[in-house]
Amino acid sequence: MIETGKGGFRLCLKTKTHNIHGGNTMLNRRTLIGTLSAATLVLGAGFAQAQDKMYIPLISKGFQHQFWQAVKAGADKAAAEFDVNVTFEGPDSEAQVDRQIDMLAAALAKNPAAIGFAALDSQAAIPLLKQAQAAGIPIIAFDSGVDSDIPVATAATDNVAAAALAADKMAEFIGDAGKVAVVAHDQTSRTGIDRRDGFVNRMKEAHPNIEVVTIQYGAGDQLQSTEITKSILTANPDLKGIFGTNEGSAIGVVNGVKESGATGITIIGYDSGKAQTDAIRSGLMAGAITQNPVGIGYETVKAAVMAAKGEAVPAKIDTGFYYYDKSNIDSPEIAAVLYD
Amino acid sequence: MTSTNPDARQGVFARLSASGAHQKLLAFASLLILLLGFTLASPNFMQTTNIIAILQATSVNGVLAVATTLVIITGGIDLSIGTLMTFTAVMTGVVLTNLGLPLPLGIATAIGTGAFCGFCSGSFVAKMKIPPFIATLGMMLILKGLSLVISGTRPIYFNDTPGFSQISLGSVIGAVIPSLPIPNGVLILFLVAGAAAYILSRTVLGRYCFALGSNEESVRLSGVNTDWWKIAIYTLSGAIVGIAGLLIASRLNSAQPALGLGYELEAIAAVVIGGTSLSGGRGTILGTLIGALIMAVLTNGLRILSVAQEWQTVVTGAIIILAVYADQVRRRKAA
Numbered sequence: 001m002i003e004t005g006k007g008g009f010r011l012c013l014k015t016k017t018h019n020i021h022g023g024n025t026m027l028n029r030r031t032l033i034g035t036l037s038a039a040t041l042v043l044g045a046g047f048a049q050a051q052d053k054m055y056i057p058l059i060s061k062g063f064q065h066q067f068w069q070a071v072k073a074g075a076d077k078a079a080a081e082f083d084v085n086v087t088f089e090g091p092d093s094e095a096q097v098d099r100q101i102d103m104l105a106a107a108l109a110k111n112p113a114a115i116g117f118a119a120l121d122s123q124a125a126i127p128l129l130k131q132a133q134a135a136g137i138p139i140i141a142f143d144s145g146v147d148s149d150i151p152v153a154t155a156a157t158d159n160v161a162a163a164a165l166a167a168d169k170m171a172e173f174i175g176d177a178g179k180v181a182v183v184a185h186d187q188t189s190r191t192g193i194d195r196r197d198g199f200v201n202r203m204k205e206a207h208p209n210i211e212v213v214t215i216q217y218g219a220g221d222q223l224q225s226t227e228i229t230k231s232i233l234t235a236n237p238d239l240k241g242i243f244g245t246n247e248g249s250a251i252g253v254v255n256g257v258k259e260s261g262a263t264g265i266t267i268i269g270y271d272s273g274k275a276q277t278d279a280i281r282s283g284l285m286a287g288a289i290t291q292n293p294v295g296i297g298y299e300t301v302k303a304a305v306m307a308a309k310g311e312a313v314p315a316k317i318d319t320g321f322y323y324y325d326k327s328n329i330d331s332p333e334i335a336a337v338l339y340d
Numbered sequence: 341m342t343s344t345n346p347d348a349r350q351g352v353f354a355r356l357s358a359s360g361a362h363q364k365l366l367a368f369a370s371l372l373i374l375l376l377g378f379t380l381a382s383p384n385f386m387q388t389t390n391i392i393a394i395l396q397a398t399s400v401n402g403v404l405a406v407a408t409t410l411v412i413i414t415g416g417i418d419l420s421i422g423t424l425m426t427f428t429a430v431m432t433g434v435v436l437t438n439l440g441l442p443l444p445l446g447i448a449t450a451i452g453t454g455a456f457c458g459f460c461s462g463s464f465v466a467k468m469k470i471p472p473f474i475a476t477l478g479m480m481l482i483l484k485g486l487s488l489v490i491s492g493t494r495p496i497y498f499n500d501t502p503g504f505s506q507i508s509l510g511s512v513i514g515a516v517i518p519s520l521p522i523p524n525g526v527l528i529l530f531l532v533a534g535a536a537a538y539i540l541s542r543t544v545l546g547r548y549c550f551a552l553g554s555n556e557e558s559v560r561l562s563g564v565n566t567d568w569w570k571i572a573i574y575t576l577s578g579a580i581v582g583i584a585g586l587l588i589a590s591r592l593n594s595a596q597p598a599l600g601l602g603y604e605l606e607a608i609a610a611v612v613i614g615g616t617s618l619s620g621g622r623g624t625i626l627g628t629l630i631g632a633l634i635m636a637v638l639t640n641g642l643r644i645l646s647v648a649q650e651w652q653t654v655v656t657g658a659i660i661i662l663a664v665y666a667d668q669v670r671r672r673k674a675a
Binding site for chain 1: 382384385387389390393396397400493494495497499505509588591592593594596598599600601602639640643644646649650
């Protein structure tokens with residue numbers, strides 16, 4: 001990018017260099033921007049018509065992951081059922097706390113009937129949540145909850161109990177003794193902490209002969225979790241099992257075990273997604289915990305509608321979880337909550 | 341951009357300000373059209389709270405873009421600013437929360453850390469002759485890693501320093517004029533931009549900044565210590581990034597160690613929309629400020645219109661290309 005010219009102090013002649021054609025360029029630029037604003041207006045008009053219905057924005061922790069798309073599907077289902085408008089947004093990565101705050105600020109500006117919010121960092125969102133509270137806009141926390149008493153309800157999986165179930169299943173597979181490891185998605189979010197602690201504490205309490213040798217964090221990134229898994233396997237040749245705490249982590253664990261060529265490793269995953277369900281069908285993964293993402297989306301919107309109407313809402317809405325493996329993956333009950 | 345025209349008719353500053361004014365006008369017109377379009381499209385857009393939300397969303401990216409502008413005008417690029425911002429925030433967290441030192445020391449740490457890292461980047465580029473793209477790419481990764489190491493991959497909260505969140509969220513203006521609660525973060529953005537614009541147009545450092553981007557070789561041949569000036573500019577840019585680090589940490593009341601990657605690209609986009617040339621030698625701070633505002637208005641406006649998120653990204657990308665294309669056309673034809 002550095003420009004090293006052949007000589008001459010070019011600073012003085014910059015604007016003279018491209019002066020070949022001449023002509024009115026303001027017009028050109030204006031045309032471009034005019035077209036754009038016209039498009040914007042059309043879009044805006046389309047949405048303005050729908051403004052009479054109750055409006056409920058959901059600010060999620062992510063957007064393009066299949067899990068969040070399943071939550072969105074549940075929210076859309078409830079939106080149709082209760083005849084409300086729902087929008088669904090989330091930052092590109094779970095590190096972008098500030099982007100999520102901007103989304104929340106924009107949602108507030110739209111004077112919504114209620115807001116669904118899955119906090120990346122509860123503390124960072126407090127000023128805006130207080131603003132919502134002052135404006136009388138009820139907040140429904142979903143997925144991971146918000147460490148504050150502002151949300152009127154929280155629709156989430158009991159992650160501690162779900163991870164404890166994963167620990168029990170792991171113990172069953174490896175004969176209640178030996179070394180296991182955890183590849184977690186992070187150590188700051190509620191889900192990350194609850195799943196890790198749920199698994200580790202259950203092992204300590206109910207399976208004293210199982211040792212959790214290491215807990216590593218791969219940010220829910222498949223590739224990172226793959227590399228982490230490989231290094232865990234290198235460091236612990238006698239490892240018997242690995243627990244991956246979310247979709248990206250679990251797929252990373254499967255890939256890592258596959259790439260390292262290790263055998264006899266019991267893998268328990270979390271959530272679903274095509275790669276994970278394939279791994280379960282092929283036997284690479286023993287089984288996984290699935291939340292009910294569609295239910296999370298649905299219950300969040302349902303609670304938001306109730307709160308907006310001034311009805312009483314239960315403070316904790318347990319959206320449920322299941323353990324699934326090769327044997328029940330196609331059963332209607334499980335198939336309904338899995339996503340590809 | 342290999343110019344061979346030896347005809348230098350205008351004085352440096354007369355020409356710069358003339359071309360700058362033209363560019364600013366165009367960018368400003370686009371911003372106004374966007375504002376008008378969104379205002380007509382949604383009654384929720386043009387509200388005080390939303391305008392403040394937009395300004396607040398601009399503050400961090402705006403300060404980063406100002407820092408980037410300086411480096412880009414020299415013909416360089418800085419990919420490390422996003423993670424440097426995070427690193428300065430983490431270091432501030434260490435000083436204020438882990439060590440429990442008073443607030444002024446935390447502020448000094450952020451700016452000092454930024455300046456030091458900028459100095460390092462500048463030295464890699466100027467003294468070790470590493471291309472800026474590579475030098476700052478390396479720096480980006482080093483700082484990302486160090487942020488995670490130093491923080492233990494956990495956010496550092498500023499709960500023990502109650503005044504800290506006021507840096508960004510408090511409102512000095514609002515205390516004087518209650519109907520205008522513009523957050524301090526926004527005020528700081530404008531102060532930083534004003535200072536940078538002054539440095540660029542009124543000081544020797546600013547003059548060499550343009551000269552380096554125009555023709556480094558001839559500046560060097562005329563007896564100027566180009567290495568030194570280049571390092572000075574990277575250092576200044578780093579110090580400004582330190583201010584962005586303070587702003588984001590204050591706004592989130594925490595130093596988030598995993599954040600930062602990708603912010604450099606948004607800053608570069610704002611700089612380019614504002615009419616600064618990526619090949620150096622040309623650019624204005626006001627243009628950059630408007631570029632950053634265009635990005636924030638666009639993001640916010642599309643959200644207010646409830647445009648589906650996947651389309652927001654497409655539109656933002658298209659606008660960047662359109663804006664820069666329009667600028668290219670104008671420049672090719674402009675007198």
